[in-house]
Amino acid sequence: MTGTQQQAKISFQKVRRVYDVGQGTFEALGGVDLDIADGEFVTVVGPSGCGKSTLMNICAGLETASSGTVTVDGVKVSGPSPQRGVIFQQYALFPWLTVRRNVEFGLRLANISRAERRERAEHFVDLVGLSGFIDAYPRTLSGGMKQRCAIARAYAVNPSILLMDEPFGALDALTRVSLQDQLLQTWSADRRTVMFITHDVDEAVYLARRVVVMGKQPGRIVDIIDVDLPYPRTEEVRLSPEFAQLRGDVWRAVYHQPPAEAQSRRHTA
């Protein structure tokens, strides 16, 4: 949208999503505009019902917008694609497949040779630290391990974008922190564009270069907060006064939102 800049990796243009609910309608998203640059790590945070998951699902191609468009690399999204990897909160591992077979799932669909499939699966399983469990079934894994397997499965098909829908939401605090660090480590190495949905303000600030704060009724962006903290982010960063300051800003933006009318006026002004 800012013409001088390079073309955005992901671009949401006036994305609206309206659901029929009984007699009336529910406006899950009321015209969202957002550009995400190539290689950027963006988190989206907001109260439940603000449409953040809907926004991500539309980008993934799993849902369709009522109006408006989403483009990825300038191409309009019209359905799911292995180009856009998705990590679900509920892991969504195929329980009848072993870790290896889960990771190979997308590679099989891409008709990649058996030998290369094997090699790639082993590489990514190793990357997420599950080598010892490569032939285990998901039911034998802990929540954190399941999500690591799901991450390996998404990485294996080499998507140019990762869409993550509260991926660490169901994990305990310690596991969550360690997975956040691992994710940042991988991101620092490959600079893959990440859109990360969360309801956790700490997580949103710690991971992102930009935090998108959403509000509800209708679902909309109320604020975008730049996080000027250096990467790699460490415990030192997490405990710094700057972090606390930003955390406070995001917190206020999430928890003390002005009513919808006032907000939309300010945005159109």
Added chain:
Amino acid sequence: MTDTATSPAAAPPEVRPKPERRVKPARILRRVALGLLSAAIGLGVWVALWRAGLNGFPSPLAVLERAGDMARSGVLFSDAAASLKRVLIGFALGSLLAIPCGFVLGWYPTIRTIFDPYLQFFRMVPPLAIIPLSIVLMGIGETPKIFIIFLAAFLSAVVATLQGVLSVDRTLINAARVLGAKDFTVFLRVVVPASTPFILVGMRIGLGASWATVVAAELIAAQAGLGYRMQQAQQFYDLPTIFVDLLAIGLIGLAMDRLILLAERRLTRWQERRAS
């Protein structure tokens, strides 16, 4: 793709946790003891009923003796074979047809809306109630008996398969789609494996229903079979023979159920199960 091409390939071999848990000898012993206890209780009740002098109730020994006679003359085996053959043919045909039908019904909402009322209607009619009709339509040969068993097996398996398809987790379907799966692949690689446990439960119920139905079908018109033999024995107040056949029906049914259970365990090892 550069990141994968240049990566160090195989991970160092690690000691993997054994996937199968070994059953401890103490547990096996406990199992056997409980099994024996279970048999002893059954036998005890039987003896008590016999001692109570319930209207000609035979003793276990008398029944065992009769079973020996029937086994020696071969009639027990030929009867069991006749019944089993009917069940296996009807059950195999029913299940084989039910699985594709269940998938189609589950996958296409329009087809489901059209055919579901019929399915529920026929499900509510016990197979036994179809016997008079099928005898009129198909005579008294093997066809009506096999048909009724087919119907019993088909209905339970088709409903289970349909339920299985309907209860496939949406997230799994989405996960497959974002990895590049198109409709048919989603069906083959997600819907089919995810419904397998449901199908096996349906087959188990169907087999039980088939076995129960064959005996009843033979009561009406047959020249051989466990149900037929009981019917004959009833006319002569031949209680031991009735007991032998009853036991045979129960034991064969139990064995078949265990076989399917074994197949189920094998095919759905991946499922989350409560430890028993």
